[in-house]
Amino acid sequence: MNEQNVISMQGICKSFFLGRGQEELRVLKEIDLEIPKGQFVAIVGASGSGKSTLMNIIGALDRPTAGSYRLGGEDVESLDDRALSRIRNRHIGFVFQNFNLISRTSALRNVALPMLYAGSTRARAVARARELLELVDMGQRLDHQPNELSGGQKQRVAIARSMINDPSIILADEPTGALDSETGRLIMDLFHRLHEQEGKTIVFITHSPELAAECERRITLRDGRIISDERGFGHAAV
């Protein structure tokens, strides 16, 4: 196993058991996946391909039924809820399609929140949140609440929030899905900038082949298996 890899999965399976008859539904079948530090990876696949389930496992929201998963050097499978919370807090920066900012809470406090969950002091968390909001060009809107921000602005705040605990990976689930194409473009550019200038590892889940084509690597899922793993793409679209 290569310790350079941020994500290291071997033989990950995930099954759901439905109904009284406990009928097994195999969603992920023997997934092997290595993602090195600093890579910008797109995971594509049609709906029902197991994409979301894989994302939940990568994001430590769910446990695999079988297989081993190391994230940032830590074994994730068979951890209890408390340990999974800690893994999510330290190693994963979530960016959602629907932004999922905490309502009635300022941009600054939204960004600072994961650092408070990590046990930091308020002053340090707020200072770090301010830096990150400036990094994503939201320095002018620190005290705005989510309902006072546009979709693109909300997603910038969400991206700043995903980075506050300096996670091993940023896990972005359709981050441009709820945005118009122009705003989506700006968000994609922001990801490229974070990747190139900050050296962030980004796992980007999408069903858009065009956006996936911009990433260094494109992993395609179908019926719970990886059917292709293509490398050598570049940030050519800009």
Place this chain on the structure above:
Amino acid sequence: MLLFENIAAALGGLMANKMRALLTMLGIIIGISSVIAIVTVGDSMTAGMNEEMQSWGAGNISVYLQQRSEPSQDALFDPDFSQDLDTDAYLFAGEPEEQDYMTDEMTVRLREAFPDQIAAVQMTEPLSAEQASRAGKTAPVTVTGVNDDYFAVTKLKLRTGRFLDHRDARGRRMVCLVSDRLTSALFPGQDPIGQTIDLTLNGQICSFYIAGVYAYKEQTGVFSFSGDPSTAVYIPISSAKYLNNAKSGYKELTVIGKPGVDIGVLSSDIDNFFARLYAQNRSFLPKASNNQDFLESSNKTMGMISLAISVIAGISLLVGGIGVMNIMLVSITERTREIGVRKALGATNGSIRLQFIIESVVICLLGGLIGITLGITLGAVGSHLIGYAARPSAAVILISVGFSMLIGVFFGYYPANKAARLDPIEALRYE
């Protein structure tokens, strides 16, 4: 840190849903405010009554001359019965003679026997006069002969002149102490000291020099009397006995204990004292009594009433708590997605639980504080209406604050735990 963040979030949530927050808190507000209002009114009433009783001499010991109970002769009488009747007991069995009376010498010896316990031994002799007159003007009065110890312990405030003293008594002087209400009626704009007033006593007019003037105090409370109040005129007891043509010695006297003295113990000491002095007297014996017991039982009754009403208010508090629990469950369902997000960001089950318990406590505490404010106000108004000074109890207020927090924790725990155990994936997917 997170605590501050949680409190700020809870307050923000309340502000965003003001009407809902108010309705949620209503049960707590009503419960807390009624407990505090009732306890305040109850306490004020008890304290006010106690004070009135004190001013009537609740801490005093009355010593009455009583017929000795002789079982052979008094088989008709229940001994407890005759004891309870105190003053009236001797009416059933003959009047005491002059040689049975308590004497001035005895009062002196009584004081000497208990110098550290007794503040004063007071004797009074009522007179029949009902009005005082001067140059055609009249004022209603009650006239009482008192010994000089009467002024040793008194609530009377001297305005001008002096209290009556032992020389007045020894000299059987025709001097008096009157109220400023009386002097302003009879001597408007004049210095009353040294002036005389006329009292009609037993058919003859007697003139008294005014030695001193005390400040008249308006009566308040449920035991006060309405109408033009008679003001008290005090004259030396020796003069009063002379005018009444009364026997020397006393059928009754009042012993006033020094502050901090146990009235019950002093009562039995006085009983023992007189038992020795009256060892030779077969018919009569002075008995000490005090109304400490009556005061205690009246306090106990008030306490019971307060407790009963507080229990009812407590039930409303319980209903209020259930209301809070209900709204917390609603709030958690509405915010399922937020809970999912928080979990994705690294919130542990414990921090989600803490967040919602704090929210519940904030609701209850805020309701409690509003309830306390309302309760103190209602209690003050209620106390005022029945004529006593309001005395909000600090203990009850502190208990209320603690109790509202407890309700918050108790009724917040179940919803908070439900929130904490949500599956993050399900919660994130929740629409």
